[in-house]
Amino acid sequence: xxxxxxxxxxxxxxxxxxxxxxxxxxxxxxxxxxxEIGTVIxxxxxxxxxxxxxxxxxxxxxxxx
Amino acid sequence: MGEVITFTSGKxxxxxxxxxxxxxxxxxxxxxxxxxxxxxxxxRNLDVVMGLENRIxxxxxxxxxxxxxxxxxVIRDKRFPNLSIIxxxxxxxxxxxxxxKMKLLLQDLREDFDYILIDSxxxxxxxxxxxxxxxxxxxxxxxxxxxxxxxxxxxxQILKKQKRADVCLLIxxxxxxxxxxxxxxxxxxxxxxxxxxxxxxxxxxxxxxxxQNHGEPIMGxxxxxxxxxxxxxxxxxxxxxxxxxxxxxxxRSTGIFSRLFFKKKVSGGVVNV
Numbered sequence: 001x002x003x004x005x006x007x008x009x010x011x012x013x014x015x016x017x018x019x020x021x022x023x024x025x026x027x028x029x030x031x032x033x034x035x036e037i038g039t040v041i042x043x044x045x046x047x048x049x050x051x052x053x054x055x056x057x058x059x060x061x062x063x064x065x
Numbered sequence: 066m067g068e069v070i071t072f073t074s075g076k077x078x079x080x081x082x083x084x085x086x087x088x089x090x091x092x093x094x095x096x097x098x099x100x101x102x103x104x105x106x107x108x109r110n111l112d113v114v115m116g117l118e119n120r121i122x123x124x125x126x127x128x129x130x131x132x133x134x135x136x137x138x139v140i141r142d143k144r145f146p147n148l149s150i151i152x153x154x155x156x157x158x159x160x161x162x163x164x165x166k167m168k169l170l171l172q173d174l175r176e177d178f179d180y181i182l183i184d185s186x187x188x189x190x191x192x193x194x195x196x197x198x199x200x201x202x203x204x205x206x207x208x209x210x211x212x213x214x215x216x217x218x219x220x221x222q223i224l225k226k227q228k229r230a231d232v233c234l235l236i237x238x239x240x241x242x243x244x245x246x247x248x249x250x251x252x253x254x255x256x257x258x259x260x261x262x263x264x265x266x267x268x269x270x271x272x273x274x275x276x277q278n279h280g281e282p283i284m285g286x287x288x289x290x291x292x293x294x295x296x297x298x299x300x301x302x303x304x305x306x307x308x309x310x311x312x313x314x315x316x317r318s319t320g321i322f323s324r325l326f327f328k329k330k331v332s333g334g335v336v337n338v
Contacts, residue, residue: 005247010211011254018218018258 030054067098067175069200070182070305072235075216077187079208080237083273085184086114087294090284091302093148097179100139101150104196105186106162109153116280117142117150126154129166135173144281149178161191168199180305189223197224202231204264208238209250214258221261233264235301240269241315251316263322265301265312270294 025033038049072081072088082103089101103111106126112118123138128151135151142148174181185196197203203224207217217234224232236255243249256263272292276283283295303310312322 007244007247007250007254010214011250011258014211014214014218014258017215021218022222 067178067181068202069171069175070180070202070204071185071196071200072182072204072206073185073193073196073220074187074206074213075189075220076207076213079206079213080267081187081206082111082114082184083277084204084206084235084237084267084298085111085182086282087284087298088302088305089150089180089182090142090145090148090282091298092180092182092306093142093145094285094299095302095306096146097306098147098177099149099180099182100174100178101148101182101184102174103151103153103184104167104192105153105184106192106195107154107157108186109155111150111184112140112152113280114277115142115150115282117152118280121152124152124154126158126162128170129162130160135170145285162195164195164198167195171199189220193220197229202233203229204233204235205259205261206235206237207255207259209236209240209244209255210238214250214255218259221259232261234259234261235264236266238269239266239315244316252312252314252322263312264304265297266315267297267301268293268315 034052034054035049037054038047038052041047041052042049072085074081085101089099093099101111101115102125103109104125105111109124112121117140120140123133125138127133128135128138138151139149140152142150171181183196183200186192205217205220205224207213221232221234234256236252239252240249244251250258252263252266270283270293273283273294283292284298285295300310300312314322
């Protein structure tokens with residue numbers, strides 16, 4: 001199974017890795033997003049904006065996998 | 066004024082030193098004055114590949130720390146017209162290299178040589194910064210293997226963030242039969258993934274190992290038979306020198322890759338070659 005057209009497998013793996021790495025947000029931006037989302041939620045729900053965890057995933061990648 | 070070109074890669078073992086040595090030899094055969102500078106501090110091997118290890122008196126670190134003059138560290142390779150090297154040291158340096166001093170050295174070398182080729186260490190830390198600061202062109206060397214391509218991408222992204230112009234790609238160790246069997250990425254695949262202009266392709270060639278065992282570049286040795294990789298290096302040297310040499314398509318033997326790949330810098334602007 002490793003013999004046949006492994007080039008295509010490599011290409012697809014690289015494509016996924018590279019797109020993911022390029023889309024990766026730096027820590028500073030993630031922190032800004034977390035704070036802003038936290039602030040938005042406190043307008044509707046009584047919570048501590050510091051006590052919010054934010055995770056960003058893109059739908060497209062899941063589909064491809 | 067000479068042009069400074071750095072060969073770098075991210076991953077080790079993809080052929081930076083071999084490429085530097087043979088492209089340098091190729092440029093010298095085109096009557097250019099060439100000096101190769103090994104910047105892999107502590108792990109010198111350019112001199113070994115070139116078979117000049119017995120002629121070292123001073124090295125790059127000696128020059129940068131003022132222990133000798135530039136000319137004292139330059140070793141002339143008598144087999145080629147106008148080819149010299151500045152070797153690196155093989156001991157671990159206590160003091161980090163001063164970037165500013167490296168820039169001054171390159172300024173000096175630009176006065177005396179047409180091409181200054183820098184053999185960069187693998188990786189993306191200090192040595193990489195030293196090898197890529199204040200250079201005119203950066204060649205990212207990769208093989209068609211997945212880890213090498215991945216690391217080449219990391220390097221290209223860093224260079225992109227630094228807004229470096231004149232970055233191009235060299236594919237080394239290309240094995241035609243594996244590509245034909247579908248078990249190795251083809252040149253267009255790699256170019257598409259890495260999105261950088263292509264300087265050239267070097268075919269896998271066992272003669273390189275044999276030549277290096279003897280301490281010789283594969284290029285233009287008198288009396289030796291010509292090998293498959295020699296032509297690849299000759300083409301690459303020609304392209305760097307501004308000759309219009311298309312990149313052959315080694316898989317579809319009829320064709321050549323379009324010429325939009327590599328841009329040769331021309332005074333006042335950039336034109337397609």
